[in-house]
Amino acid sequence: MARHARYDRQTALAKAVALFWERGYHGSSMKQIEQALDMRPGSIYATFGSKDGLFSEALAAYAEQGSQELKTYLEPAESIIDGLEAYLRGIAQTGTQTQAKPSRACMIVKTLLESSNTHPALAEQANRILANIQQALCEALETAKARGELLASTDCHRLARLLQAQIVAIRSMAERDLAPDELSDLGADVASILESYRVRH
């Protein structure tokens, strides 16, 4: 019995992700948000409540899409470890492509580093997301271990932490102005770390 919303929430959110990922929380002004979403302040506040609320939803959306990307590497792979190594090389390769994404670094890490001493609520959210990702990696590793891909002595929680550190490392180093082959070498070197945890045939 009333007017339709002119804006699709998911579309607006995707645009917000692009802006915030590129410029960060403090680096994105409401003026820029209005322009990016093609929405007037009233509509933005009616839909998302506040700049904080919009950022928080954007970060959650980013995390969801990142977790889907990891799945696309793990599901088709015969070996989980192969899949993880392909993922590591893949994100190094992606960092190579100029302007393919809003930013080469991970938005979650950017948020964690930017907000840990300025915006506790956002830092907490970034922390939770990273803990969830580590848990997902851990479960993949547990499965790999059960399948006999990993050494029986492997501490999967610990390896998941190491693995997450490597993902963070690649994506942060990708923000440096390295040559494409330097970055893919790094991807290969990082991927090879997993080899020492692998059962040899």
Place this chain on the structure above:
Amino acid sequence: MARHARYDRQTALAKAVALFWERGYHGSSMKQIEQALDMRPGSIYATFGSKDGLFSEALAAYAEQGSQELKTYLEPAESIIDGLEAYLRGIAQTGTQTQAKPSRACMIVKTLLESSNTHPALAEQANRILANIQQALCEALETAKARGELLASTDCHRLARLLQAQIVAIRSMAERDLAPDELSDLGADVASILESYRVRH
């Protein structure tokens, strides 16, 4: 033939490092800078030119102090590789201590991620610093190789890049709210990566 400066430049700079390291560029306002340095705006602008200028000098001072810290690990060590591994474990250990430093993450990486799409000049400076550190690591590795600590097949530039990625990783992960032993386990796991490049006895 005139008045002395009331403020010591180095002391003021150290306070600026503490503030910017903690809160980042966009997260630190001139009001907070005035308070942290106990200087009025006129004096700050007379001494450092602008907020940008102050940040830039603070970042350079931070980098210098960081490079000194690395030296304290490398110089007393009999083996360079031992020294590097101790450094990696050391920064993981430091991240454990609550509130020991303004921030657990590296100010250079925080700056790179924060400013890459909002403040090109700062991003460029962070890039240059990271390139210099990588070069220093590379030289240490070359020496280690000449001493027979590293496999002759080692590509030192490439290993230096991997090593820098590990430093970035540990210090970024330190910003997560991990338990002290989780972080030191990560330090140990990261240090052990170097073992596969080492000459066995």
Place this chain on the structure above:
DNA sequence: ACTGTTATTGAGTGATCACTCAAGTTATAA
């Protein structure tokens, strides 16, 4: 066509942003 409901608009809010500069203060040189 009319009414009720909801969405959109954009000028405007006070607060805070980085920064300036005329006036005042403190030292040294003559």
Place this chain on the structure above:
DNA sequence: TTATAACTTGAGTGATCACTCAATAACAGT
């Protein structure tokens, strides 16, 4: 002691910050 140069002060600058709300527009049901 006096003149001059160097440094500090802090109220004030216009711009921009995140955000509000009364007015308007566009739909659904009758």
